[in-house]
Amino acid sequence: MTKALERRQKLRAALIQAAEQMIAERGLAGLKTRDLAREIGCANGAVYNLVADVDELILRVGSRTLLRLDEALTLATNAGEPTPRESLVRIALAYCDFAAENLQLWRALFEHRMETGKLVPDWSVHDQMQLFRHIYQPLAALFPGRSPEELGITARSLFSAVHGMVALGLEQKLVAVPLPALRKEITGLVRAMIDGLIAHDVKGAAAAD
Template identity: 55%
Template sequence: MAPVTDRRERQREALLEAAERTIAAKGLDGLKARELAREIGCAVGAIYNLVADLDELILRVGSRTLARLDRALQEAEARPLPGSSDPAVEQLVAVALAYCRFARANLPLWRTLFEHRMAEGSTVPEWALSEQMTLFRHIALPLASLMPQAGSADVALFTRTMFSAVHGVLALGLDEKLVAVPVAELERQIETLVRLICTGLLAGEATRARR
């Protein structure tokens, strides 16, 4: 007979997979404990022996989504686009476009990363925050190359600014309640935005170097 811990881990994995499938098919609002319990063959109360609450379950699903996003961005970094004299610019463009394509291909799961709100009185655990922050390295490292005279705090701040800019354009472009932007045009707009930001940064660095 398998140890209790092994059975529990298998059941926990089954729960995460069921929750991930549900969110991918129905969105966050479609996630119901009773339906999940029925799918994995356990009582509703048994779910809370596997995760503390639905908040943790959603965060764990989000962790799986972030891991896949991380791999997609790593692959994009390994294949920077040709064209600019500065490879950091092409790396940032490649990462931004990979982010766009991942969001389109995993829309409900991607939206859940930003739409989920913890229950009142609860805070996002440190492990979840750490996973989110780790992904910023895909922006911060090439930005640091473009901003050699900037301190780490300035690079970190501008990393968030660039992510917010790209994410905002993407979120609005994919919002069907507004006027969804055609895929090719959305990617063109995102690429243009990133290139304009990089052009401004390079110009600023050149100006400072001449002083």
Template identity: 45%
Template structure:
């Protein structure tokens, strides 16, 4: 039976996650401060450490939410079963770019946040990253039916990493990054090249 205390703790935890998500959207990972989060959540600073252990774990909770939203967007973007595997990969890449641009600071927090070296990422948070490559495997399997499951999984990670690298450099404004107005066209060309090589 759930007690009133447990209910209040769960509600506080959700308020803190909401507040941290807003702070990350507005200030980015480097601007995230525990005092700002608790002020936005309407609670004392010490309440954060009772609800989610510490600020790092709170960021992981926000990241899990971001990954779930990204996963839903990618799943919704997949064309019907009659679509070609290349069309499916292109739809995933285009949606990934849109999500990254529209949720820039939350998206960056997914890849920039690091726990201290002496702390392991909880397994459920590691598993939540599977949404990044889940949709890639099926179209790749159509292009490369000869690949065993392990090799297919590795290839899906490689395809994701290639697209992600281009998007990440572009959104960071790196000198070698693709200018934002050209990002979709260049990623589309990259996916086309990778698909031809995979076939």
């Protein structure tokens, strides 16, 4: 590796880290390339020699956030040998806790919009979709008769329900919910959804007989 390439890689890593810190402190709207350039010690225009554009920079920060979320979800289900049902509860609570502890970075994952006509690159889509395995695996154990497509839909539905509660519960306005109460409500929601899905499958199997 040449010294110039090594310097560029170090500067690029510093840029992404500085952007992550700026979003964490100011929110996505507070991300300014001029401030980032000053922070890492380069010209403003040099930022675009390190990343293609602001979209890529935000997605790179997002991938770092998703990696840490992935680690948090893995840790939540590694302790002991939880049942699939309990694993889903732990995953939901870990998601809620991560969002509360990394609020601005978590919000940025959903607030960011690509420029019109631009597609999210494959590497970013892959980083996002990887997280669904945490939900998919316990669902596959609970519902072995469901097809991969059906399990995928159920996983997304469960995520949407939990994400909606977290998003509203952590909103710093009138609908804000204290974190302990939010965690309790999320636990009840996940258990109720799983119990309902199990009952639905049992009823369907009985009707088929």
